[in-house]
Amino acid sequence: MGVKEMTISDIAKLAGVAKSTVSRYLNGGSVSEETKRKIENVIINTGYIPNTFAQSLKAKRTNIIGTVIPRLDSYAAAKTLIGIDEELRALNCQMLISNTSQDLDRELESIYGFARQKVAGIILMATQITDAHLEAFKKIQIPVILVGQLHHEIYSLIHQDYESGYEMGKYVLLKGHRNIAFLGVTEKDIAVGVRRKEGFKKALEEVVDCNVRFHETSFSMMEALKQATLIIEKYKPSIIVCATDNIALGVLKAASLKGLRIPEDLSITGFGGYDVTEVIHPGLTTIKYFYKDAGQVAARNIVKLVNGEDVNKVTHSKFKLIERESVDNRIVNIL
Amino acid sequence: MGVKEMTISDIAKLAGVAKSTVSRYLNGGSVSEETKRKIENVIINTGYIPNTFAQSLKAKRTNIIGTVIPRLDSYAAAKTLIGIDEELRALNCQMLISNTSQDLDRELESIYGFARQKVAGIILMATQITDAHLEAFKKIQIPVILVGQLHHEIYSLIHQDYESGYEMGKYVLLKGHRNIAFLGVTEKDIAVGVRRKEGFKKALEEVVDCNVRFHETSFSMMEALKQATLIIEKYKPSIIVCATDNIALGVLKAASLKGLRIPEDLSITGFGGYDVTEVIHPGLTTIKYFYKDAGQVAARNIVKLVNGEDVNKVTHSKFKLIERESVDNRIVNIL
DNA sequence: CTGAAAGCGCTTACAG
DNA sequence: CTGAAAGCGCTTACAG
Known part of the structure; x- marks a missing residue:
């Protein structure tokens, strides 16, 4: 209905509880049945949607995986992207795509841009890895997986x-x-x-x-x-x-x-x-x-990396x- | 360098100025040459990157345009996306892509998801517009442009x-x-x-x-x-x-x-x-x-809409x- | 040109 | 189970 954006305070006031209780309700903390009902009602009636920025600002971490691709209109890229997207969705992560139109500078920009947005991890469909890439990876301190190219310093998913x-x-x-x-x-x-x-x-x-x-x-x-x-x-x-x-x-x-x-x-x-x-x-x-399989594996691996789990330095995708x-x-x- | 994330306070401290001054420097406000130099130095040395969430939280508005597409591996979708991406980049906006794999429910989810992320506008490559769509558009209160389909209640970009x-x-x-x-x-x-x-x-x-x-x-x-x-x-x-x-x-x-x-x-x-x-x-x-032209026009139009400017209810793309x-x-x- | 202060909307210990 | 308070990192009037 909202001519005006609802905040958690509004909801709290309308439900007659404290903000922290609403937050707890939202995040599955312990709330009594009655309180739960009250809050639920208000939220439905107001169409309240939590502000993601505020959430991420506190949580200090997102579930976003950035994917950098050289082109959007390539069969290989499209299929890989589909695999990544599907798997990431299943893993409860979001995918962000950055298309570079085969421009190396834009590739670098995209990487730094993703870092600025605090993505949890990056999947890069690269055509070449330059020193500038290596430097970027070092600087951003975010897990990266290469798809389609091999580099001994980076986690890779390659075709044979x-x-x-x-x-x-x-x-x-x-x-x-x-x-x-x-x-x-x-x-x-x-x-x-x-x-x-x-x-x-x-x-x-x-x-x-x-x-x-x-x-x-x-x-x-x-x-x-x-x-x-x-x-x-x-x-x-x-x-x-x-x-x-x-x-x-x-x-x-x-x-x-x-x-x-x-x-x-x-x-x-x-x-x-x-x-x-x-x-x-x-x-x-x-x-x-x-390609789609490869995308799925890349997605699974980057999420593991984000969670601090172990992953093979290089994974091979099959062919026929x-x-x-x-x-x-x-x-x-x-x- | 950062084992630890730098914040604007750190930069301010290191540069020997106030947070607000750093912020002003970052946003092109008036800062003396000397202060400018000091801050610049610190930022370069620390590799400081502002936190987008905090920025957006204050600014109350993003420059993100969400694009919902039915499939990633379609020529039409890919070309349209390229057009949107190019134009949005030129207009200093970001593009977020959500692929629905031709699933109507996921289309709706994507729309609400974008709203939650506070995108400034939405471009929807739809195949059909249901009542649920209309309801979603009403609820989210965010400008929407349809690409490829016509609906009298919504801004559309259509092929002839x-x-x-x-x-x-x-x-x-x-x-x-x-x-x-x-x-x-x-x-x-x-x-x-x-x-x-x-x-x-x-x-x-x-x-x-x-x-x-x-x-x-x-x-x-x-x-x-x-x-x-x-x-x-x-x-x-x-x-x-x-x-x-x-x-x-x-x-x-x-x-x-x-x-x-x-x-x-x-x-x-x-x-x-x-x-x-x-x-x-x-x-x-x-x-x-x-398709690419259409994407560009859609991008231009959605940005106009976001800025409160006037746009034709329906725009026709050419053919040959x-x-x-x-x-x-x-x-x-x-x- | 510069700084102190308030506040964006949320989460998270900490008491109770 | 519930609430008051502090704080995430930034921006923005407001004084000076």
């Missing part, structure tokens, strides 16, 4: 980039491909740019007479489309292995525009396991990461190769 | 669903299609389920001898895939007009699985303008809504038909 890269390499070889292009991303991104590639490379080393070229592009579909066009024209690989599904989507388009049949004329694979890879035609063979129609079996063709 | 539906209808007719299937969603969703369909229907009414059937599905790709398979088998339409791009993606897959060529054997259109519709092959003809390769021109074929 190396291992999945290796598995993809093995798979591609098994299918008989020997003229291979790998379309990756900047090495500044250790997980995607380095580990994923290194795992793949490792698998290929185990075979002779295999021709592989490594190219670099950005995370954008359009850029991948352009790059792929060049690669196809110049090197005519039998397969382009893409470091993300998004890149694979760009390559797919490039191939279609050139009139190439997939997988007969060109095979393509991705990493990620985005929903859309299943619904396009032909379906994209890719590595599926379990999903075989669909975008890779040609060259072995069969040879027979 | 009817108009774009109409334009799509005209386009489909122009291309010579006369055996049409429309694959829509529940009418509980007024914008997408009703208005978009009604606009489309209206366009078709203006022509005779046109055969159109309306079907209903969910927002899920997989469900659309199943439905489309049935529709194709039973009615053999020359085109399936889908109420969202997501649905269109499912239909596209269904067609591919049946070996139909697009657009020769079956034409398909969507609504939304998701990035992926451009990169798939053939490209999907669709209506593009400007994007013609790509998924629609066959039947007129040419006839000739």
